[in-house]
Amino acid sequence: MTILDGFTSRIALAMAGKNPWGSSSDGDRSDPPKGNGGSGNGKGDKPGGDKPKGPRNPWLPPGSGDGERRSASIEDIFKNRGPEGPRRGPGGPGGPNFRLPPRPGGKSWVPLIIIAVLVIWIGITSTHLIGPQQRAVVKTLGNYTRTLDSGLQFTAPFPIETVDVEDVEGVRSVRIPGNDNRAKLILTGDQNLVDLSYIVRWNIKDLEGFKFNVVDPIETVNEAAEAAMRASVAETELDETFSGQGRAAIELDVRERMQATLDRYGAGVRVLGVEIEKADPPAEVVDAFRDVQVAEQNADAARNQAQGYAQQVLANAEGEAEAFDKVYEEYRLAPEVTRRRLYYETMERVLGKTDKTIVETDNVTPYLPLPEVNRRRNSTVTTPPATTAPEGSQ
Numbered sequence: 001m002t003i004l005d006g007f008t009s010r011i012a013l014a015m016a017g018k019n020p021w022g023s024s025s026d027g028d029r030s031d032p033p034k035g036n037g038g039s040g041n042g043k044g045d046k047p048g049g050d051k052p053k054g055p056r057n058p059w060l061p062p063g064s065g066d067g068e069r070r071s072a073s074i075e076d077i078f079k080n081r082g083p084e085g086p087r088r089g090p091g092g093p094g095g096p097n098f099r100l101p102p103r104p105g106g107k108s109w110v111p112l113i114i115i116a117v118l119v120i121w122i123g124i125t126s127t128h129l130i131g132p133q134q135r136a137v138v139k140t141l142g143n144y145t146r147t148l149d150s151g152l153q154f155t156a157p158f159p160i161e162t163v164d165v166e167d168v169e170g171v172r173s174v175r176i177p178g179n180d181n182r183a184k185l186i187l188t189g190d191q192n193l194v195d196l197s198y199i200v201r202w203n204i205k206d207l208e209g210f211k212f213n214v215v216d217p218i219e220t221v222n223e224a225a226e227a228a229m230r231a232s233v234a235e236t237e238l239d240e241t242f243s244g245q246g247r248a249a250i251e252l253d254v255r256e257r258m259q260a261t262l263d264r265y266g267a268g269v270r271v272l273g274v275e276i277e278k279a280d281p282p283a284e285v286v287d288a289f290r291d292v293q294v295a296e297q298n299a300d301a302a303r304n305q306a307q308g309y310a311q312q313v314l315a316n317a318e319g320e321a322e323a324f325d326k327v328y329e330e331y332r333l334a335p336e337v338t339r340r341r342l343y344y345e346t347m348e349r350v351l352g353k354t355d356k357t358i359v360e361t362d363n364v365t366p367y368l369p370l371p372e373v374n375r376r377r378n379s380t381v382t383t384p385p386a387t388t389a390p391e392g393s394q
Contacts, residue, residue: 126157128163135148138161140160141161168203174218176226184196186229194238194241195281199274200273201273217267221262224258227261259271
Protein backbone atom coordinates (compact mmCIF):
# COMPACT_ATOMS: atom_id res chain seq x y z
CA MET A 1 0.00 0.00 0.00
CA THR A 2 2.88 2.35 0.74
CA ILE A 3 4.34 1.72 -2.71
CA LEU A 4 1.03 2.52 -4.34
CA ASP A 5 0.77 5.77 -2.34
CA GLY A 6 4.23 6.87 -3.50
CA PHE A 7 3.50 6.03 -7.16
CA THR A 8 0.18 7.95 -6.95
CA SER A 9 1.91 11.00 -5.61
CA ARG A 10 4.44 10.92 -8.48
CA ILE A 11 1.65 10.75 -11.06
CA ALA A 12 -0.06 13.74 -9.39
CA LEU A 13 3.14 15.77 -9.51
CA ALA A 14 3.64 14.91 -13.21
CA MET A 15 0.12 16.05 -14.02
CA ALA A 16 0.77 19.30 -12.15
CA GLY A 17 3.80 20.01 -14.41
CA LYS A 18 6.42 19.17 -11.85
CA ASN A 19 9.20 16.62 -12.19
CA PRO A 20 8.47 13.74 -9.85
CA TRP A 21 12.16 12.62 -9.96
CA GLY A 22 13.82 15.82 -8.79
CA SER A 23 14.77 19.23 -10.22
CA SER A 24 13.52 20.12 -13.72
CA SER A 25 15.68 20.95 -16.71
CA ASP A 26 15.36 24.72 -16.13
CA GLY A 27 17.08 24.54 -12.75
CA ASP A 28 13.96 24.60 -10.52
CA ARG A 29 13.79 21.90 -7.92
CA SER A 30 10.64 20.42 -6.41
CA ASP A 31 10.51 18.96 -2.98
CA PRO A 32 11.39 15.33 -2.78
CA PRO A 33 8.47 13.09 -2.23
CA LYS A 34 7.83 11.99 1.24
CA GLY A 35 7.19 8.36 1.68
CA ASN A 36 6.39 6.45 4.85
CA GLY A 37 6.09 9.77 6.81
CA GLY A 38 9.62 10.80 6.06
CA SER A 39 10.83 14.41 6.20
CA GLY A 40 12.49 16.51 3.53
CA ASN A 41 15.94 15.39 4.64
CA GLY A 42 15.68 11.83 3.21
CA LYS A 43 18.22 9.78 1.43
CA GLY A 44 18.49 12.28 -1.36
CA ASP A 45 19.88 15.05 0.91
CA LYS A 46 23.61 15.55 1.09
CA PRO A 47 25.34 16.56 4.30
CA GLY A 48 26.69 20.05 4.40
CA GLY A 49 23.55 21.79 3.21
CA ASP A 50 23.86 20.83 -0.57
CA LYS A 51 20.74 20.61 -2.59
CA PRO A 52 19.38 17.10 -2.64
CA LYS A 53 19.77 15.23 -5.89
CA GLY A 54 16.89 12.85 -5.41
CA PRO A 55 16.73 9.35 -6.73
CA ARG A 56 18.93 8.28 -9.61
CA ASN A 57 17.53 8.75 -13.14
CA PRO A 58 16.53 5.26 -14.35
CA TRP A 59 17.05 6.25 -18.02
CA LEU A 60 20.78 6.89 -17.58
CA PRO A 61 23.16 4.06 -18.62
CA PRO A 62 24.77 2.09 -15.77
CA GLY A 63 27.99 3.52 -14.37
CA SER A 64 27.18 7.11 -15.30
CA GLY A 65 27.86 8.23 -11.71
CA ASP A 66 25.90 10.61 -9.46
CA GLY A 67 26.01 13.59 -11.75
CA GLU A 68 23.27 16.13 -12.09
CA ARG A 69 19.99 14.48 -12.88
CA ARG A 70 18.62 14.80 -16.39
CA SER A 71 15.12 15.41 -17.47
CA ALA A 72 13.07 12.25 -17.69
CA SER A 73 10.88 13.41 -20.60
CA ILE A 74 10.64 11.04 -23.55
CA GLU A 75 11.64 13.80 -26.03
CA ASP A 76 14.90 14.46 -24.20
CA ILE A 77 15.65 10.76 -23.96
CA PHE A 78 15.29 10.04 -27.71
CA LYS A 79 16.75 13.38 -28.79
CA ASN A 80 20.28 12.13 -28.18
CA ARG A 81 19.66 8.57 -29.36
CA GLY A 82 18.98 7.02 -32.72
CA PRO A 83 19.41 3.81 -34.70
CA GLU A 84 23.14 4.50 -34.95
CA GLY A 85 23.58 5.09 -31.22
CA PRO A 86 24.03 8.32 -29.25
CA ARG A 87 24.17 11.29 -31.53
CA ARG A 88 27.42 13.20 -31.60
CA GLY A 89 27.63 16.86 -31.11
CA PRO A 90 29.16 19.32 -33.59
CA GLY A 91 32.59 18.88 -32.12
CA GLY A 92 32.53 15.12 -31.74
CA PRO A 93 34.35 12.55 -33.91
CA GLY A 94 33.13 12.68 -37.51
CA GLY A 95 31.71 16.17 -37.17
CA PRO A 96 32.57 19.17 -39.31
CA ASN A 97 35.42 20.12 -37.01
CA PHE A 98 37.06 16.67 -37.11
CA ARG A 99 40.86 16.78 -37.21
CA LEU A 100 43.50 14.05 -37.55
CA PRO A 101 45.67 13.51 -34.54
CA PRO A 102 48.99 15.30 -34.98
CA ARG A 103 52.30 13.60 -35.63
CA PRO A 104 54.95 13.42 -32.97
CA GLY A 105 56.18 16.95 -32.89
CA GLY A 106 52.80 18.54 -33.48
CA LYS A 107 52.88 18.60 -37.30
CA SER A 108 50.00 17.43 -39.52
CA TRP A 109 49.83 14.14 -41.40
CA VAL A 110 48.16 15.70 -44.49
CA PRO A 111 51.36 16.64 -46.41
CA LEU A 112 52.77 13.14 -45.97
CA ILE A 113 49.52 11.55 -47.16
CA ILE A 114 49.48 13.77 -50.26
CA ILE A 115 53.11 12.94 -51.05
CA ALA A 116 52.46 9.19 -50.67
CA VAL A 117 49.46 9.32 -53.00
CA LEU A 118 51.50 11.23 -55.62
CA VAL A 119 54.36 8.72 -55.41
CA ILE A 120 51.99 5.78 -55.88
CA TRP A 121 50.25 7.52 -58.80
CA ILE A 122 53.56 8.27 -60.52
CA GLY A 123 54.78 4.71 -60.02
CA ILE A 124 51.60 3.14 -61.42
CA THR A 125 51.23 5.43 -64.44
CA SER A 126 54.93 5.56 -65.34
CA THR A 127 55.77 1.83 -65.32
CA HIS A 128 54.51 -0.39 -68.15
CA LEU A 129 55.08 -4.11 -68.67
CA ILE A 130 54.59 -4.90 -72.38
CA GLY A 131 54.18 -8.51 -73.48
CA PRO A 132 56.35 -10.27 -76.09
CA GLN A 133 53.64 -10.02 -78.78
CA GLN A 134 52.71 -6.44 -77.92
CA ARG A 135 53.86 -2.95 -78.82
CA ALA A 136 52.79 0.38 -77.39
CA VAL A 137 52.50 3.92 -78.73
CA VAL A 138 53.22 6.89 -76.47
CA LYS A 139 51.39 10.20 -76.77
CA THR A 140 52.78 13.27 -75.03
CA LEU A 141 50.00 15.75 -74.33
CA GLY A 142 47.92 14.07 -77.06
CA ASN A 143 50.63 13.96 -79.78
CA TYR A 144 52.43 10.78 -80.90
CA THR A 145 56.07 10.72 -79.79
CA ARG A 146 57.44 7.17 -79.91
CA THR A 147 56.75 3.42 -79.97
CA LEU A 148 57.71 1.11 -77.12
CA ASP A 149 58.93 -2.45 -77.64
CA SER A 150 58.14 -5.40 -75.41
CA GLY A 151 59.54 -5.53 -71.89
CA LEU A 152 59.54 -3.19 -68.90
CA GLN A 153 59.25 0.43 -70.10
CA PHE A 154 59.02 3.77 -68.31
CA THR A 155 57.23 6.96 -69.34
CA ALA A 156 56.15 10.22 -67.81
CA PRO A 157 53.12 9.90 -65.52
CA PHE A 158 49.56 10.34 -66.68
CA PRO A 159 48.24 12.73 -67.98
CA ILE A 160 51.54 14.03 -69.32
CA GLU A 161 52.11 10.86 -71.37
CA THR A 162 49.53 8.21 -72.26
CA VAL A 163 50.37 4.68 -73.42
CA ASP A 164 48.20 2.55 -75.72
CA VAL A 165 49.21 -1.15 -75.91
CA GLU A 166 48.23 -3.38 -78.87
CA ASP A 167 48.85 -7.00 -79.85
CA VAL A 168 50.75 -6.77 -83.13
CA GLU A 169 51.48 -10.47 -83.77
CA GLY A 170 48.13 -12.02 -82.94
CA VAL A 171 46.05 -13.13 -85.94
CA ARG A 172 42.75 -11.30 -86.31
CA SER A 173 39.93 -12.35 -88.60
CA VAL A 174 36.88 -10.74 -90.12
CA ARG A 175 33.96 -12.62 -91.69
CA ILE A 176 32.17 -11.11 -94.68
CA PRO A 177 29.23 -10.91 -94.53
CA GLY A 178 29.11 -10.69 -90.76
CA ASN A 179 25.61 -12.17 -90.62
CA ASP A 180 25.61 -15.75 -91.93
CA ASN A 181 21.95 -15.51 -92.97
CA ARG A 182 22.54 -12.49 -95.19
CA ALA A 183 23.51 -13.10 -98.82
CA LYS A 184 26.47 -11.34 -100.44
CA LEU A 185 25.72 -11.35 -104.19
CA ILE A 186 28.67 -10.59 -106.48
CA LEU A 187 28.57 -10.28 -110.27
CA THR A 188 30.87 -12.66 -112.17
CA GLY A 189 32.65 -12.12 -115.45
CA ASP A 190 29.98 -14.00 -117.47
CA GLN A 191 27.15 -11.79 -116.10
CA ASN A 192 25.98 -14.25 -113.41
CA LEU A 193 25.43 -13.75 -109.71
CA VAL A 194 27.16 -15.79 -107.02
CA ASP A 195 26.58 -15.77 -103.27
CA LEU A 196 30.00 -15.58 -101.59
CA SER A 197 31.03 -15.65 -97.94
CA TYR A 198 34.71 -15.49 -96.98
CA ILE A 199 37.12 -14.88 -94.08
CA VAL A 200 40.04 -12.44 -94.08
CA ARG A 201 42.91 -13.01 -91.62
CA TRP A 202 45.27 -10.14 -90.79
CA ASN A 203 47.51 -8.64 -88.13
CA ILE A 204 49.25 -5.32 -87.41
CA LYS A 205 52.34 -4.53 -89.45
CA ASP A 206 52.94 -0.89 -88.44
CA LEU A 207 51.41 0.15 -85.11
CA GLU A 208 51.87 3.88 -85.73
CA GLY A 209 50.00 3.74 -89.04
CA PHE A 210 47.37 1.44 -87.57
CA LYS A 211 46.60 3.88 -84.75
CA PHE A 212 46.88 7.25 -86.47
CA ASN A 213 46.57 6.97 -90.29
CA VAL A 214 43.00 5.63 -90.50
CA VAL A 215 39.98 6.45 -88.37
CA ASP A 216 38.60 2.90 -88.07
CA PRO A 217 41.17 0.24 -89.06
CA ILE A 218 38.76 -2.70 -88.79
CA GLU A 219 36.17 -1.03 -91.00
CA THR A 220 38.94 -0.15 -93.45
CA VAL A 221 39.95 -3.82 -93.68
CA ASN A 222 36.32 -4.80 -94.31
CA GLU A 223 35.87 -2.25 -97.09
CA ALA A 224 39.18 -3.15 -98.75
CA ALA A 225 38.33 -6.87 -98.65
CA GLU A 226 34.90 -6.38 -100.21
CA ALA A 227 36.26 -4.14 -102.96
CA ALA A 228 39.05 -6.59 -103.79
CA MET A 229 36.67 -9.58 -103.84
CA ARG A 230 34.22 -7.86 -106.20
CA ALA A 231 37.02 -6.83 -108.54
CA SER A 232 38.51 -10.35 -108.62
CA VAL A 233 35.19 -12.19 -109.12
CA ALA A 234 34.23 -9.75 -111.88
CA GLU A 235 37.17 -11.13 -113.88
CA THR A 236 36.21 -14.80 -113.27
CA GLU A 237 33.46 -16.93 -114.80
CA LEU A 238 30.78 -18.57 -112.70
CA ASP A 239 32.04 -22.13 -113.12
CA GLU A 240 35.52 -21.17 -111.95
CA THR A 241 34.18 -19.77 -108.68
CA PHE A 242 32.75 -23.22 -107.86
CA SER A 243 35.90 -25.21 -108.61
CA GLY A 244 38.74 -25.62 -106.15
CA GLN A 245 41.40 -24.33 -108.51
CA GLY A 246 39.34 -21.27 -109.37
CA ARG A 247 38.75 -20.49 -105.69
CA ALA A 248 42.47 -20.69 -104.94
CA ALA A 249 43.21 -18.21 -107.73
CA ILE A 250 40.52 -15.82 -106.45
CA GLU A 251 41.82 -15.99 -102.87
CA LEU A 252 45.38 -15.19 -103.96
CA ASP A 253 44.25 -12.31 -106.16
CA VAL A 254 42.06 -10.82 -103.40
CA ARG A 255 44.94 -10.97 -100.92
CA GLU A 256 47.29 -9.12 -103.28
CA ARG A 257 44.67 -6.48 -104.12
CA MET A 258 43.87 -5.90 -100.43
CA GLN A 259 47.52 -5.53 -99.44
CA ALA A 260 48.14 -3.01 -102.20
CA THR A 261 45.10 -0.94 -101.18
CA LEU A 262 45.93 -0.94 -97.47
CA ASP A 263 49.54 0.00 -98.17
CA ARG A 264 48.37 3.02 -100.16
CA TYR A 265 46.25 4.06 -97.18
CA GLY A 266 49.15 3.53 -94.78
CA ALA A 267 46.84 1.45 -92.58
CA GLY A 268 49.68 -0.59 -91.07
CA VAL A 269 47.86 -3.90 -91.73
CA ARG A 270 49.36 -7.13 -93.06
CA VAL A 271 46.90 -9.43 -94.89
CA LEU A 272 47.74 -13.03 -94.01
CA GLY A 273 45.19 -14.83 -96.15
CA VAL A 274 41.70 -14.99 -97.61
CA GLU A 275 39.51 -18.10 -97.41
CA ILE A 276 36.27 -18.55 -99.36
CA GLU A 277 33.81 -20.45 -97.18
CA LYS A 278 30.81 -20.62 -99.49
CA ALA A 279 30.19 -20.03 -103.19
CA ASP A 280 26.58 -20.79 -104.14
CA PRO A 281 24.12 -19.48 -106.68
CA PRO A 282 21.43 -17.08 -105.43
CA ALA A 283 18.66 -18.73 -103.43
CA GLU A 284 16.01 -17.66 -105.95
CA VAL A 285 17.55 -19.71 -108.80
CA VAL A 286 19.21 -22.52 -106.87
CA ASP A 287 16.72 -25.18 -108.13
CA ALA A 288 17.23 -24.27 -111.77
CA PHE A 289 20.96 -24.10 -111.23
CA ARG A 290 20.96 -27.61 -109.79
CA ASP A 291 19.04 -28.90 -112.81
CA VAL A 292 21.63 -27.35 -115.07
CA GLN A 293 24.40 -28.94 -113.03
CA VAL A 294 22.74 -32.37 -113.28
CA ALA A 295 22.39 -31.98 -117.06
CA GLU A 296 26.03 -30.96 -117.36
CA GLN A 297 27.10 -33.94 -115.28
CA ASN A 298 25.06 -36.31 -117.49
CA ALA A 299 26.57 -34.75 -120.59
CA ASP A 300 30.05 -35.16 -119.14
CA ALA A 301 29.31 -38.82 -118.33
CA ALA A 302 28.07 -39.52 -121.90
CA ARG A 303 31.04 -37.69 -123.35
CA ASN A 304 33.44 -39.70 -121.23
CA GLN A 305 31.73 -42.95 -122.25
CA ALA A 306 31.97 -42.09 -125.94
CA GLN A 307 35.60 -41.17 -125.58
CA GLY A 308 36.27 -44.49 -123.84
CA TYR A 309 34.57 -46.48 -126.63
CA ALA A 310 36.48 -44.55 -129.27
CA GLN A 311 39.75 -45.24 -127.54
CA GLN A 312 38.87 -48.95 -127.30
CA VAL A 313 38.03 -49.24 -131.01
CA LEU A 314 41.14 -47.34 -131.92
CA ALA A 315 43.27 -49.64 -129.78
CA ASN A 316 41.76 -52.74 -131.42
CA ALA A 317 42.35 -51.33 -134.87
CA GLU A 318 45.89 -50.45 -134.04
CA GLY A 319 46.42 -53.98 -132.68
CA GLU A 320 45.05 -55.61 -135.85
CA ALA A 321 47.12 -53.36 -138.04
CA GLU A 322 50.22 -54.27 -136.08
CA ALA A 323 49.37 -57.99 -136.42
CA PHE A 324 48.84 -57.60 -140.18
CA ASP A 325 52.18 -55.89 -140.48
CA LYS A 326 53.85 -58.82 -138.79
CA VAL A 327 52.07 -61.30 -141.10
CA TYR A 328 53.11 -59.28 -144.13
CA GLU A 329 56.71 -59.42 -143.01
CA GLU A 330 56.47 -63.22 -142.84
CA TYR A 331 54.73 -63.34 -146.22
CA ARG A 332 57.56 -61.47 -147.85
CA LEU A 333 60.03 -63.99 -146.51
CA ALA A 334 58.05 -67.12 -147.60
CA PRO A 335 55.09 -66.24 -149.85
CA GLU A 336 53.95 -69.81 -150.69
CA VAL A 337 53.98 -71.11 -147.15
CA THR A 338 52.29 -68.04 -145.85
CA ARG A 339 49.62 -68.20 -148.56
CA ARG A 340 48.81 -71.81 -147.74
CA ARG A 341 48.67 -71.15 -144.01
CA LEU A 342 46.33 -68.24 -144.52
CA TYR A 343 44.10 -70.43 -146.70
CA TYR A 344 43.91 -73.16 -144.08
CA GLU A 345 43.22 -70.73 -141.28
CA THR A 346 40.47 -69.05 -143.28
CA MET A 347 38.77 -72.32 -144.25
CA GLU A 348 38.97 -73.53 -140.67
CA ARG A 349 37.39 -70.34 -139.39
CA VAL A 350 34.58 -70.50 -141.97
CA LEU A 351 33.76 -74.21 -142.04
CA GLY A 352 34.15 -74.67 -138.31
CA LYS A 353 30.76 -73.06 -137.82
CA THR A 354 28.79 -75.52 -140.16
CA ASP A 355 27.28 -79.00 -139.53
CA LYS A 356 28.59 -80.50 -142.79
CA THR A 357 31.76 -82.53 -143.25
CA ILE A 358 33.50 -82.73 -146.65
CA VAL A 359 35.86 -85.63 -147.39
CA GLU A 360 38.10 -85.46 -150.46
CA THR A 361 38.49 -88.61 -152.71
CA ASP A 362 39.89 -89.19 -156.14
CA ASN A 363 36.74 -88.89 -158.25
CA VAL A 364 33.74 -88.25 -156.00
CA THR A 365 33.02 -86.27 -152.88
CA PRO A 366 30.62 -88.36 -150.76
CA TYR A 367 28.37 -86.75 -148.18
CA LEU A 368 28.57 -88.22 -144.73
CA PRO A 369 25.97 -86.99 -142.19
CA LEU A 370 28.41 -87.18 -139.34
CA PRO A 371 26.50 -84.71 -137.09
CA GLU A 372 23.35 -86.83 -137.40
CA VAL A 373 25.30 -89.97 -136.61
CA ASN A 374 26.78 -88.30 -133.58
CA ARG A 375 23.37 -87.22 -132.35
CA ARG A 376 21.94 -90.71 -132.71
CA ARG A 377 24.88 -92.21 -130.93
CA ASN A 378 24.56 -89.76 -128.10
CA SER A 379 20.83 -90.45 -127.74
CA THR A 380 21.49 -94.21 -127.63
CA VAL A 381 24.06 -93.76 -124.89
CA THR A 382 21.85 -91.53 -122.76
CA THR A 383 18.67 -93.72 -123.09
CA PRO A 384 18.76 -96.62 -120.53
CA PRO A 385 18.07 -100.13 -121.97
CA ALA A 386 14.63 -101.62 -121.35
CA THR A 387 14.48 -104.42 -118.77
CA THR A 388 12.87 -107.70 -119.96
CA ALA A 389 10.78 -109.79 -117.65
CA PRO A 390 11.96 -113.37 -117.04
CA GLU A 391 10.13 -116.15 -118.82
CA GLY A 392 7.17 -117.58 -117.04
CA SER A 393 6.42 -114.42 -115.14
CA GLN A 394 3.05 -112.82 -115.62
